[in-house]
Structure formats: structure tokens, C-alpha cells
Amino acid sequence: MSGLRVWAVPGIPEVREGDDLAKLIAAAGPGLVDGDIVLVTSKIVSKAEGRLVRAADREAAIDAETVRVVARRGTLRIVENRQGLVMAAAGVDASNTPAGTVLLLPEDPDASAEAVRAGLRDALGVEVGVIVTDTFGRPWRTGLTDIAIGAAGVRVLEDLRGGTDAYGNPLSATVVATADELAGAGDLVKGKAGGLPVAVVRGLGDAVVAGPGGSARELVRGARDDMFRLGTSEAVREAVTQRRTVRAFTDEPVDPGAVRRAVAAAVTAPAPHHTTPWRFVLLESEGARVRLLDAMRDAWIEDLRRDGRSEESIARRVRRGDVLRDAPYLVVPCLVMDGSHTYGDARRDAAEREMFVVAAGAGVQNFLVALAGERLGSAWVSSTMFCREVVREVLDLPAGWDPMGAVAVGHPDGVPAERPARVVSEFVEVR
Known part of the structure; x- marks a missing residue:
């Protein structure tokens, strides 16, 4: 961990529908080696996969991507989307897109990460992990950060339960969200407006695994264990309508x-x-x-x-x-x-x-x-x-x-x- 290094990859051109992201990344000369972890902003994944859609009404697009409303305040909605993520506006993005269009999240971010990983293996002969990232707000915390919404070849969680801390105390609840921490580290060098959609982390080879690796869905807390599944008014409504x-x-x-x-x-x-x-x-x-x-x-x-x-x-x-x-x-x-x-x-x-x-x-x-x-x-x-x-x-x-x-x-x-x-x-x- 003392040799951990994170850098953004310059030279990625504007991505269009049908582009091969792995080839674009490889052509930018990122100097990848086995054990590196490549962080790819979901926006360019969505563009390459044709998730730019015409939608004069962004609210209608959010409706189409929403499975359930978690909380609502005025026009702002926190919802669970079709990828299973709980986030603002279902991840529908109207920024940096042509007028009259919106950008949807990838249909299957884990599969998108695996496709980039396989493409880099073919193009450069390296075995790397890939994480698809997206910007996320968090309960109880002001400000945005990046999280992992897709992963391939990466151990997304590090379960420390059953071990002990430096003082010998047992660890009974510590599960580290490694993929989210990596996504946040990548965001520091990519920036939100720097036009740098790809970053690389080196020095954490233990988190890279053979085969498909973990799924970012492992990071989504299940409904049974989610104590904050609904906003206040929605929780009241849910309790009333679901009472049997x-x-x-x-x-x-x-x-x-x-x-x-x-x-x-x-x-x-x-x-x-x-x-x-x-x-x-x-x-x-x-x-x-x-x-x-x-x-x-x-x-x-x-x-x-x-x-x-x-x-x-x-x-x-x-x-x-x-x-x-x-x-x-x-x-x-x-x-x-x-x-x-x-x-x-x-x-x-x-x-x-x-x-x-x-x-x-x-x-x-x-x-x-x-x-x-x-x-x-x-x-x-x-x-x-x-x-x-x-x-x-x-x-x-x-x-x-x-x-x-x-x-x-x-x-x-x-x-x-x-x-x-x-x-x-x-x-x-x-x-």
C-alpha cells in the first residue's frame, strides 16, 4: 500500500456510440501492467453503448428508469433505478449532452466493466481489474464522490470480520468497500470537469482477482438489512399501503x-x-x-x-x-x-x-x-x-x-x- 499510485489517462477522445472503449484506452498509452485497476467514468461507457436518448422531458426519462421512489422533496427524487442503485434522478444525466437528450446509465455496468477488461487483455496482453464509476451523493454527508457501479476482476469488498485490530480486539462488523474507495481515489485525479474520464490505480494488486471477480451489486445493501430504505413520508405511506x-x-x-x-x-x-x-x-x-x-x-x-x-x-x-x-x-x-x-x-x-x-x-x-x-x-x-x-x-x-x-x-x-x-x-x- 505504501507504493500506491493513482493517475489520470490523458488523450481519450470524445466517445461516440459504437466506439470500442478498450481500444481507445489502449491507444492513449496508459502503460498498464498486470495488477493495475482501471477506473472508467460511466458517462463514456453509456455513450459507447448508445445510452444517449432523446427525451424532451427529463422527468419522463427518470420515470422510465425508476423501480421505486425512495424519497421526494419538491422536484428532487431519490429513487431505486433498474440497475438496483439508489440515487438521485435514477442516474439520468442531462449535462454535457446535446439539447433534447439525456444520458442513461449503462444497462449492465458489471458486463460493461468485463468487456473493457477483456478488450484490454486482448489489446495489451495485461490482466487488470476494471471499475465503472459514477458520481454519487450520500445520506448524512454533504458533497459528491464517485462510487463503483460496475466491476470486473476486482474484489469489491474486503471482509475483515473474524480478524482482530492492532490491539487484538475482534472485528465483528468491518467490511471495507474497496471498490468504492478506489472509485473515490480515481475521482481525485480525473476531476469532474477536466475531460479525463479514465484513471489507473497501481499498487493494489491484491484486489485484482482472476476470472470475472466481484460484482458491484455486492455493494448494494439488501432490502432486509437496509434501515433507511425510504424517506420519512414514503416510509409512512409504505407502512400504510403494505400493512396486511x-x-x-x-x-x-x-x-x-x-x-x-x-x-x-x-x-x-x-x-x-x-x-x-x-x-x-x-x-x-x-x-x-x-x-x-x-x-x-x-x-x-x-x-x-x-x-x-x-x-x-x-x-x-x-x-x-x-x-x-x-x-x-x-x-x-x-x-x-x-x-x-x-x-x-x-x-x-x-x-x-x-x-x-x-x-x-x-x-x-x-x-x-x-x-x-x-x-x-x-x-x-x-x-x-x-x-x-x-x-x-x-x-x-x-x-x-x-x-x-x-x-x-x-x-x-x-x-x-x-x-x-x-x-x-x-x-x-x-x-
């Missing part, structure tokens, strides 16, 4: 802290007269859950027998309540009428209660959405509303607490089924 009723759960325990965070979201719901009409009873022990569900089952069976149902029909109906019994965690939301007004008029008193019931529903909706944000599944079941006295007795609740169903909570066992598409206009009337 989950009826099958794994045995994985539920974090009580996650449920309490969801309750904190629930109690921000609107309520009449500045009241707080919600209470959430958390059934964290198996014993509490079994006692409640057994008592509710007995009360339900008694009701069904009074209705004249057959024993077969009763057994079938009782089985439908298994979603609560199978869940590792139960929550019973309750309505309290503290702070409500009494008017002495049946119509107005009924409307007063309706306001509180609506507020309770808003609180439960907040709760369910927040659980989804914690990656917990839930099912809101109305059963406790049909045996409120039983629930109050088993859970030792005050007489004024009205159970508003029960929420089964747990880690989903599988992916919930897609919700059928709903046309918004069918639910809207405009006056």
Missing part, C-alpha cells in the same frame, strides 16, 4: 419494546375534547393469553348453543379464532369515555360516543401501521367486543374500559397475499 392482516405467525418472540413504540404512535391519534380515549392491554405472558382465550371460547360456545347451532357448526366457528391463539403476543385495545360530555339527549349522547369510537379506531389504525413499520404482522379481530364482561373480569379491567377487539401480533410466517387492486375513484365523491 396476518393470520399465520412464526414462533419468534415479539420484542415488547417494539409493541410499546407502536402504542406511542397509537396515542397520537386525534380525539374529541383533547381526551385520551385509548388504553392498550398487553398480554405478554402465555398464561394471560390462554386464560383470556379459554374464557372467551367458553362464552362464545355458550352463545352459539343459545342460538341453536349444531356442535359441528360451533366447532367450525371456534376454529376461526385460532389466529389469536396461535399468535405469540396479544393486545387488547380498549375505549374509555373519560372526558366525554353528557347532554341528556339520546341523539347527541349517541353522537358523542360515536366520536370516541372513531377516535379509538384511529388509535388502533396507528397501532397497526406502526407494527408494520416494526416488521411485525398483525390481525385485528373483533371477538372481545362480543364478551366485554368476560374480558374485563379475566384481565381485571376497570368497568369503564370497553375492549375493542384484540390484535394478534407476531412475525409473519411467509409473505402475505397481495391485496387486490382498488380504484381510488370508486371510493371518492367530489362536490
Whole structure:
């Protein structure tokens, strides 16, 4: 590493569609040797591959390259593009291109890097690594730098986990983004406006590997591990639209802290007269859950027998309540009428209660959405509303607490089924 050297390659002409980048680089006389790493700006790769397209409307071009919107502020969009990269404007570039055109990123930057690498091997007889770079903004950091969006023959990540530092401390989370560090080093000598689209790094031969090497896609954090996958408003919208009723759960325990965070979201719901009409009873022990569900089952069976149902029909109906019994965690939301007004008029008193019931529903909706944000599944079941006295007795609740169903909570066992598409206009009337 002490002999590391980085330099830009002058003499690369203006690149046009169909040009052979490897031949253009070789002709510039970069003096390559085995183990060098060649850094190629994505812009000239895109030009050579014919990714310059006519687009009078840049926004339409961004739409076409976008898989999902991560965050939006005014006209600025951070999106995931078709290459799997999360970046501003999907990487669509309108600078240094003829009027009425935009430049798209290479279709497959890894394949582009491999083509340049193979071409340099053929032209110069050298075994080098190649990285395709692009300019990138980063969360939490001001300013732009270059990152690797394509790679061939390069170890893109150096996994130091399992080793120790200089003091003998174990390294448990250190994975170095070598390809990105190389891209940033190349940007220092290429510059953003110097007309030098290619750079070479020498002295890091250990990062060059035989065969195709690593893929730049390894540098993209997977959705499961990405704690910042969405912007704030998009995260809220995603949690609302992706919330599903989950009826099958794994045995994985539920974090009580996650449920309490969801309750904190629930109690921000609107309520009449500045009241707080919600209470959430958390059934964290198996014993509490079994006692409640057994008592509710007995009360339900008694009701069904009074209705004249057959024993077969009763057994079938009782089985439908298994979603609560199978869940590792139960929550019973309750309505309290503290702070409500009494008017002495049946119509107005009924409307007063309706306001509180609506507020309770808003609180439960907040709760369910927040659980989804914690990656917990839930099912809101109305059963406790049909045996409120039983629930109050088993859970030792005050007489004024009205159970508003029960929420089964747990880690989903599988992916919930897609919700059928709903046309918004069918639910809207405009006056």
C-alpha cells in the first residue's frame, strides 16, 4: 500500500456510440501492467453503448428508469433505478449532452466493466481489474464522490470480520468497500470537469482477482438489512399501503419494546375534547393469553348453543379464532369515555360516543401501521367486543374500559397475499 499510485489517462477522445472503449484506452498509452485497476467514468461507457436518448422531458426519462421512489422533496427524487442503485434522478444525466437528450446509465455496468477488461487483455496482453464509476451523493454527508457501479476482476469488498485490530480486539462488523474507495481515489485525479474520464490505480494488486471477480451489486445493501430504505413520508405511506392482516405467525418472540413504540404512535391519534380515549392491554405472558382465550371460547360456545347451532357448526366457528391463539403476543385495545360530555339527549349522547369510537379506531389504525413499520404482522379481530364482561373480569379491567377487539401480533410466517387492486375513484365523491 505504501507504493500506491493513482493517475489520470490523458488523450481519450470524445466517445461516440459504437466506439470500442478498450481500444481507445489502449491507444492513449496508459502503460498498464498486470495488477493495475482501471477506473472508467460511466458517462463514456453509456455513450459507447448508445445510452444517449432523446427525451424532451427529463422527468419522463427518470420515470422510465425508476423501480421505486425512495424519497421526494419538491422536484428532487431519490429513487431505486433498474440497475438496483439508489440515487438521485435514477442516474439520468442531462449535462454535457446535446439539447433534447439525456444520458442513461449503462444497462449492465458489471458486463460493461468485463468487456473493457477483456478488450484490454486482448489489446495489451495485461490482466487488470476494471471499475465503472459514477458520481454519487450520500445520506448524512454533504458533497459528491464517485462510487463503483460496475466491476470486473476486482474484489469489491474486503471482509475483515473474524480478524482482530492492532490491539487484538475482534472485528465483528468491518467490511471495507474497496471498490468504492478506489472509485473515490480515481475521482481525485480525473476531476469532474477536466475531460479525463479514465484513471489507473497501481499498487493494489491484491484486489485484482482472476476470472470475472466481484460484482458491484455486492455493494448494494439488501432490502432486509437496509434501515433507511425510504424517506420519512414514503416510509409512512409504505407502512400504510403494505400493512396486511396476518393470520399465520412464526414462533419468534415479539420484542415488547417494539409493541410499546407502536402504542406511542397509537396515542397520537386525534380525539374529541383533547381526551385520551385509548388504553392498550398487553398480554405478554402465555398464561394471560390462554386464560383470556379459554374464557372467551367458553362464552362464545355458550352463545352459539343459545342460538341453536349444531356442535359441528360451533366447532367450525371456534376454529376461526385460532389466529389469536396461535399468535405469540396479544393486545387488547380498549375505549374509555373519560372526558366525554353528557347532554341528556339520546341523539347527541349517541353522537358523542360515536366520536370516541372513531377516535379509538384511529388509535388502533396507528397501532397497526406502526407494527408494520416494526416488521411485525398483525390481525385485528373483533371477538372481545362480543364478551366485554368476560374480558374485563379475566384481565381485571376497570368497568369503564370497553375492549375493542384484540390484535394478534407476531412475525409473519411467509409473505402475505397481495391485496387486490382498488380504484381510488370508486371510493371518492367530489362536490
